[in-house]
Amino acid sequence: MFFVDTLEFEGLGNRSYLAGGAAAAVVVDPPRDIDQVIAAAARRGVRIAYVAETHVHNDYVTGGLELARVTGASYLVPAAAHVSFARTPIADGDTVDVDENLVLRAIATPGHTPHHTSYVLEEDGRGVAAFTGGSLLIGTVGRPDLVEPRLTEQLARAQHASAHRLAAELDDEVPVLPTHGFGSFCSSAQSEGDATTIGKERTSNDALTLDVDTFVQRMLAGLEDVPAYYAHMGPANAVGPAPVNLTPPRRADAGEIASRLAAGEWVVDLRSRMAFAEGHVAGSFNFEGEGKLATYLAWLIPWGKPVTLLAGTPAQIADAQRELARVGIDRPAAAATGDPATWVGEGEQLASFPRARFADLAQVRERGDDVVVLDVRRDSERAGGYIDGSVHIPIHELHGRIGEVQHGTVWVHCAGGMRAAIAASLLDAAGRDVVAVDDGFDAAAEAGLSVASG
Numbered sequence: 001m002f003f004v005d006t007l008e009f010e011g012l013g014n015r016s017y018l019a020g021g022a023a024a025a026v027v028v029d030p031p032r033d034i035d036q037v038i039a040a041a042a043r044r045g046v047r048i049a050y051v052a053e054t055h056v057h058n059d060y061v062t063g064g065l066e067l068a069r070v071t072g073a074s075y076l077v078p079a080a081a082h083v084s085f086a087r088t089p090i091a092d093g094d095t096v097d098v099d100e101n102l103v104l105r106a107i108a109t110p111g112h113t114p115h116h117t118s119y120v121l122e123e124d125g126r127g128v129a130a131f132t133g134g135s136l137l138i139g140t141v142g143r144p145d146l147v148e149p150r151l152t153e154q155l156a157r158a159q160h161a162s163a164h165r166l167a168a169e170l171d172d173e174v175p176v177l178p179t180h181g182f183g184s185f186c187s188s189a190q191s192e193g194d195a196t197t198i199g200k201e202r203t204s205n206d207a208l209t210l211d212v213d214t215f216v217q218r219m220l221a222g223l224e225d226v227p228a229y230y231a232h233m234g235p236a237n238a239v240g241p242a243p244v245n246l247t248p249p250r251r252a253d254a255g256e257i258a259s260r261l262a263a264g265e266w267v268v269d270l271r272s273r274m275a276f277a278e279g280h281v282a283g284s285f286n287f288e289g290e291g292k293l294a295t296y297l298a299w300l301i302p303w304g305k306p307v308t309l310l311a312g313t314p315a316q317i318a319d320a321q322r323e324l325a326r327v328g329i330d331r332p333a334a335a336a337t338g339d340p341a342t343w344v345g346e347g348e349q350l351a352s353f354p355r356a357r358f359a360d361l362a363q364v365r366e367r368g369d370d371v372v373v374l375d376v377r378r379d380s381e382r383a384g385g386y387i388d389g390s391v392h393i394p395i396h397e398l399h400g401r402i403g404e405v406q407h408g409t410v411w412v413h414c415a416g417g418m419r420a421a422i423a424a425s426l427l428d429a430a431g432r433d434v435v436a437v438d439d440g441f442d443a444a445a446e447a448g449l450s451v452a453s454g
Contacts, residue, residue, distance in 0.1 A: 002102055002123050004177065005040055007031070011294045011323050012060055013183030017131055018044070019121055021099030026050040027067060028119060028131045029179040032244050032326045034063040034070065050096055050104065052076040054133025054179060055116040056083065058146040058230045059186045061241045061328050076106075080115035085240035090117060109135040109166065111159030112142035112186070114151070118166065120174075127174045130198065136163050137181035138196045141207050143188040145223055146230060156216045159188075163207035172199025185227050185295070188219050224378055225396065229298035229327055236328055244325045248318070252308055252334035254345045257281060260308050265333065266301055270311040270320050271340075273421035277436060279350035281343050284310065286425035289320050291418045298327040299396050300422075306333040313337055353428050357439045359447040361411050374405060374412040376423045377441075381415055385441075388450035395419045402430050413437035413444075 007016040009031060017028040018040050025046040030037050041048050048071040051064045055078060065085055068075035076096070079089035092108035101124050109118040112134030121129040134142030141163060144155035166176075176196045180186040202208050206215055252260070261267055261283045269276050270289035280286065287297045289311060301307065307324075309332045311317050317335045324332075336343055340350055364371055373390040375382060382392055393401050395414065410427055414420040417438040424436035445451045 002099075002121065002128055003044065004121070004129050004175075005044070006177070007036065007040060008182070009326065010183065011292055012326060013181065013185070013187070013295075014060060014179055015177070015182065016179070017177055018048075019098070019129060019131075020044070020046050020049075021102045023047060024049040024099045026052055026096075026098050026104055026119075026121075027064075027073075028052050028177075029054055029057070029133060030063045030067050032061045032063045032241065033246065033322050034067040034244075037063070037067060038071070047071075048073045049098060050074050050076055052090070052104065052119055052131070053078070053081075054118060054131065054135070055113045056081050056234055056237045058113075058234045059180070059184060059227070060233060060326050062237050063241070063244070065240045066243045078115040078117040081113075081238070083238050083240070092117070107166065107169065109133075109162035111135055111144055111155050111162045113147055114155065114158075116142075116162070118162075120170065127170050129175050129177055130166060130170055131177050131179075132166065133179045134186055135159065135178070136166050136176055136201060136205070136207070137178045137187055138176070138193050139201070139205055140181065140187055140189040141205070141219070142178075142180055142186050143223055144219075146186070146226060146234075153216060153220065156219055157212055159219075160207050160212045160215050163201075163205065167198055167202050167208055170198045172197060172202065174198045176201060183292070185224065185230075189222055222380070224380060225394070227295060227299040228396070229303065232303055232328055245331060246318070246321055246325065248314065249309070249321065249332040249335045252336045254343055254348075256334060257308060257310075257336060257343055258345065260306070260333065265306045265308065267308045267310065268297060269425075270309060270316055273417065273436065273438065274355065275340075276421065276425065277353055277355050279340055279352050280425075281310065281340070282351040283429045284425070285429060286421050288418060288421065289316050293320055294323045294327045294329075296395070296419070296422060297324065298329060300399055301329075308333050309335040310340070310343060311335070311337050351428065353424060353434050353436065355436045355438045356411070357447070358413070358437060358444040358449060361437060362447040362449050364411070365449070370408050372406045372408045372410045374410050374423065376412060376414050376419050385445075385451045385453055387413075387444055388452045395423055398423050399426055402427060402432070405432070409433040409435060411435045411437055413439070413441070415441045
């Protein structure tokens with residue numbers, strides 16, 4: 001009998017897989033922090049015989065090279081991928097024996113990248129799982145615009161063809177196990193659901209229900225901005241990432257925190273947005289450790305800028321450090337934990353700003369107060385409706401565009417509160433009067449605010 005274990009990374013919207021039989025297994029698209037993969041194999045009592053990459057990833061740093069080195073596994077990387085390290089090149093139709101009666105077969109599925117390869121796990125010659133990477137996702141496909149703008153339409157058409165090839169070669173009941181698509185910006189559209197099969201995708205996925213021209217036109221029209229840090233992930237993976245170092249960072253006292261802020265470095269507070277608003281080090285930024293920390297911090301921070309982490313406990317620092325290592329932010333410059341009052345010098349006060357609901361904003365507007373309403377959602381979200389008279393700057397652009405925000409108290413909102421908290425901290429650090437709207441956007445109309453259509 002075979003097994004497939006899923007390793008989920010919610011912060012990045014990705015999954016990795018450990019699959020095999022009684023004695024040996026393959027790992028597909030492993031994360032940078034390989035210790036948990038090794039632990040999963042140990043729980044199963046299997047040897048990791050193969051490590052397989054579906055493509056050179058653009059959204060995270062892989063742990064594949066290091067995992068293969070540590071375990072002695074063969075490192076399967078698509079033959080057409082341009083990499084600088086020794087690997088076992090894998091091409092369309094190649095097979096490897098994972099365990100008794102268990103074979104892994106490669107299927108060329110270009111589209112997300114030109115060299116993208118999916119893998120089908122076959123037991124006694126019958127497909128039992130399809131590891132589709134950034135090809136066929138749940139209800140959508142991987143975006144085709146991460147490699148080279150001039151190739152985008154060509155790769156979009158290749159995605160359509162690859163999806164049809166998978167559907168033609170695999171039975172309806174075969175589970176589709178993608179790497180991307182659970183909140184990842186590598187997905188061409190936000191997918192819904194947690195599991196799928198070839199049969200389900202055959203009836204619901206645009207790549208399998210639309211003709212190629214309609215599919216390409218619709219997909220290209222819906223692509224969102226690419227996170228800035230993606231530009232660094234592909235090159236890091238092609239060179240071969242260094243082993244991850246998760247040892248605790250040096251401890252920072254109030255003096256060091258102040259000096260790092262004065263030097264223009266980033267001091268990031270990982271606490272909840274409620275705690276941050278109540279009291280924080282002036283000039284620090286709030287990226288909740290429980291939110292999409294890696295995606296948004298890596299997207300906003302100038303690449304290579306030193307970062308100091310603040311949190312309630314050492315465990316929260318360790319969790320954040322692990323998350324950030326997955327996107328190439330390897331070593332925090334320093335860290336501090338405990339009572340926020342100890343993060344500032346003697347006699348200094350913590351900064352704060354108010355939080356509110358859309359109902360509070362409606363009352364302020366009814367009184368005629370002169371306030372600025374700032375919407376930091378994505379373009380596609382704003383197209384679905386926005387507060388009349390609001391200013392729109394997507395969160396990933398705000399740090400460089402704060403000067404465009406009009407004078408006055410800024411009431412900043414997103415769809416649910418997390419991105420508004422990040423934005424409020426950026427504005428607060430820049431010396432602006434800010435109110436963080438911690439509310440679901442649906443509440444805006446319910447509160448009586450005029451919501452215009454996109």
